[in-house]
Amino acid sequence: MEYEAIIGLESHVQLKTKSKIFCSCSTKFGAEPNSQVCPVCLGLPGVLPVMNRTALEYAIKAALALNCKIAQKSIFARKNYFYPDLPKSYQISQYEQPLSSGGFVDVITGGKVERIRITRVHLEEDAGKLLHEEVKDSTLVDLNRCGVPLIEIVTEPDIRSAKGAHRFLTILKSILQYIEVSECNMEEGSLRCDANISVRLSDRQLINPSKEETGKLANWQTGKQLGVKVEVKNMNSFKAVEKALEYEMERQIKALEEGKRIIQETRLWDESKEITVAMRSKEEAHDYRYFPEPDLVPIEIDREWIERIRESLPELPEARKARFIKDYKIPDYDASILTSSRELADYYEECVKARRKSQVASRRFNKGIANWIMSELLRELKEKNMGIKECKVAPEHLAEMIALIDKGGISGKMAKEIFVEMFKTGRKASQIVEEKGLVQISDEEVLAKIVDKILKENPKVIEDYEKGKEKALGYLVGQVMKKTNGTANPRLVNKLLKKKIVFS
Amino acid sequence: MRKGKEMKLNELTAYEISKLIRKGEVSSEEVTKSVFERIEKVEKKVGSFVTLMKEGALKQARIVDEKIKKKEKISPLAGIPIAIKDNMCIDGVLTTCSSKMLENFKSPYDATVIKRLKENDLVFIGKTNMDEFAMGSSTENSAFKITHNPWNLETIPGGSSGGSAAAVASDEAILALGSDTGGSIRQPASLCGVVGLKPTYGRVSRYGLVAFASSLDQIGSITKDVTDSALLMNVISGYDERDSTSCDYPVPDYTKSLVNNVKGMKIGIPKEYFIKGMDEEVEKSVKDAIKLLEKLGAQIKEVSLPHTKYAVAVYYLIATAEASSNLARYEGVKYGHRASAGLRQRRISLGLKPVSQSRQSEEKGVGISAPLRSASRQDRQVDRQTGRLLEMYEETRKEGFGDEVKRRIMLGTYALSAGYYDAYYLKAQKVRTLVKEDIDKALEKCDCLITPTSPTPSFKIGEKINDPLKMYLSDIFTISTNLAGIPGISIPCGFTKKGLPIGLQILAKPFAEETILKVAYTYEQNTEWHKRKPPLVFTRD
DSSP states (O other): OOEEEEEEEEEEEEOOOSBOSSSOOBOOTTOOTTOSOOHHHHTOTTOOOOOOHHHHHHHHHHHHHTTOEEOSEEOOEEEEOOOTTOTTSEEEEOOSSOSEEEEEEEEEETTEEEEEEEEEEEEEEOOOEEEOSSSTTOOEEEOTTTTOEEEEEEEOSOBOSHHHHHHHHHHHHHHHHHTTSOOOOTTTTSEEEEEEEEEEEOGGGGSSOOHHHHHHSOHHHHTSSOOOOEEEEEEOSHHHHHHHHHHHHHHHHHHHHTTOOOOOEEEEEETTTTEEEEEEEGGGOOOOOOEEOTTSOOEEOOHHHHHHHHHHOOOOHHHHHHHHHHHHOOOHHHHHHHTSSHHHHHHHHHHHHTOOTTTSOHHHHHHHHHHHIIIIIHHHHHHHTOOGGGOOSOHHHHHHHHHHHHHTSSOHHHHHHHHHHHHHHOOOHHHHHHHHTOOOBOOHHHHHHHHHHHHHHOHHHHHHHHTTOTHHHHHHHHHHHHHTTTOBOHHHHHHHHHHHHHHO | OOSGGGSOGGGSOHHHHHHHHHHTSSOHHHHHHHHHHHHHHHHHHHOOEEEEOHHHHHHHHHHHHHHHHTTOOOOTTTTOEEEEETTBOOTTSBOOTTOGGGTTOBOSSOOHHHHHHHHTTOEEEEEEOOSGGGOOSSSTTOSSOOOOBTTBTTBOOOSSSHHHHHHHHTTSOSEEEEEESSSTTHHHHHHHTSEEEEOOTTTBOOTTBOOSSTTTOEEEEEESSHHHHHHHHHHHBSOOTTOTTSOOOOOOOGGGGOOSOOTTOEEEEEGGGSOTTSOHHHHHHHHHHHHHHHHTTOEEEEEOOGGGGGHHHHHHHHHHHHHHHHGGGOSSSSSSOOOSTTSGGGOOOOSOOOSHHHHHHTOOOOSOOOOOOOTTOOSHHHHHHHHHHHHHHHHHHHHHSOHHHHHHHHHHHHHHSTTTTIIIIIHHHHHHHHHHHHHHHHHHHOSEEEEESSSSOOOBTTSSTTOHHHHHGGGTTTHHHHHHTOOEEEEEEEEOTTSOEEEEEEEESTTOHHHHHHHHHHHHHTOOGGGOOOOOOOOOO
């Protein structure tokens, strides 16, 4: 039988404000434990919270980018529970009347649109951190993170696979980075994700089931109703989310096929064993005794302010990707990668703008730029652990290099070497070519001699080519390039080879 | 000045002392010393204070005297000794809320009211006794001591600001601050024969007031007369960016309301507040007071507040619900009392410095030493450790809180629990709105309302302590004020045959403290009750 997963995600995203949500302590990551605290975030007797306006602005920005409606009036609520990382023994969050609701994210893959509805985006404060390993037999509390502003983003159960969850998170992250409200760094905990998952027979199974069959099926099997859901926590990367959901889906299917019941519970992903383990059942779930936070007044947001924020939103990744495909005629895959971050997309567009019309045909040029960014540039950045912002290769210089290749001034192989130099020094390609005397061999006489030699050494390949194996020619070109250390003009080599084979 | 120099300095009002200080006739140090002499003499009998700050007070007083000598500009209340209820934070001073839980808690910061008092050069005498976490009406719920009513030491001073009221009544303090969640300023003021003003919710910053019920708590003044109330209100009122619920509403000069004139003012008398079975002497005194105001030109009309009968029930749901959450932070991890149970075998102190006070004192080892693990490790050892943490929480709260606090935490937790929230908390909020609407409606037709402050005069120590319901009814006339967020004052309006004070309550619209002060001042100017001094003796029946 074929099953599908019903998945909803709950993501906690740290807003990158300078100060905390209810006090003026710094939110900087990695400070000495308990050095960024004050009476307010420590929850000392008598203190009161005061809303950070920038946190509210960022939350609204995120909600708008996720197509949510902003509530005219929303309220904070206290979520009550005891834990040593929670100094007030309640978290200030939102429950009824959240900041925003009713949004969606469109995940577009290969022209297919998958709409994931967003239930709500609300504001809340983070808790502290417990350190279990520093001192033996003891737990330390670091309250620096207490009161760091978070938004919680809850989706409807619209995701149908573990991969789909990964795709959604990737888009969510890029949206939030585009609008510059969060670093979305899972390692630093600025993006955390929990998932709810249940399984049921996929729709395809339900085409014309016999009455008898339908009668035997349980609700979850008819696809009309959702199965029992399980909450999965403790996933520290997008990949972990995907793996955990894959595991969980298989576990649930297996249980159902063995005729067992799924228990509504919370399970934890064990990264090292790659399994989920039961943490607590529904019966053991906390009663958080939510009630409206009396220390904060309701958030009432001016419509004009919302509109101003809306207008300040940049072009979002999906829209930009669509525009790249349309305007620059690059493939879907290239557009996805190039628009994955705002800086990278900006860089690409600057390169494209630097093309001189007389030089290269736009389509070839745009694709060339895309190829170079996606392969050489991104690889170099990754190796050096750098961001695109720190890249020394100016967009005009990369454009110039592409034009140089196109013109036949340098070969692709030479360009690779030149590029490494450009990346290191930030100099222009033409400058490097001149200084190093890296000029391409375009002298027909010189090349003809080498071509003759290669042809003589490879009679079998020529036979293949004559039988119609187009690939054989490529091999011969390669041999010539090898012999000339890549300095031969490949187009000229191609021409010479064809000519000589025909006449031989 | 009332009787000239034969009165001791500590017996004068702040206004009178202020004039003497300005004229250079007395120094703040002399006044402060006279207050501490009085404390030495009577504190054993009265028991108003849990912490005395004599050294600091004298130092502060000398600084003010210096300023006066240098002819620096000083505020009207500069150099006046004031007592502070022990639920307001003063930097470096114990703030215990009369609870074992906070027995050793020194606040590392100043409450906003304290900051304002400091800016105005008032002199802090000490912290006054109260019902634990302001929960009670007799100050008997203090974990540390009993405070006695100066008018009859056998009886209670009222509560929860009983220490502040007793201190002012017995001339141990010139002024005092109290806090009022359901009557905790007005009821003890009434029972101790002094003036207690609870301002509009949002008029005075709550920052640094240890929360009992956040939507009801309000800091206010306890003074010897109405003039002093106005003077103290001038200092403590106003918007505070640290308190989101404080109002950015202009603060008038409250002394301008000290006008002896109620002609043409409409005073409403809520019929529900004069019920069968109320104390006859209280009823008579209050009715006499109303007659006097009528004689002075006020128009008296009867009004109805039909939802009054629900006020106590509503209050004990909302206040306890909020309290259950506000008091959850006292669990032994960060500060205050911590039970040794649960950690017996493995007590480890750490080098982390989690609270700012430890930074100040360079003290190490304030971190949590509860050995627990995240629940992600599902082995038996973890269960044991988590179990120990829970045991520590439970034992800490069991040992640290008194019975009344526990009772209210349990009641509030219940009211907020899944399945009960709608029927209790939510319903209570709806009825709270009705109670408020009643009052708003009545105040559309009247300038103010007058009621008794407390249904009875002071009662014997121990008389009601084992009967919470009876005790809760002590606040029956004061609770609606907090539910509606309006201002209210209690002023002396008579004495029982046995010599116990009776209080009159005046209520007005939000931010109409001026109306209240005007009516109270007029009444005071035409009566002598506020000038009586308590005998400080035990009187038995």
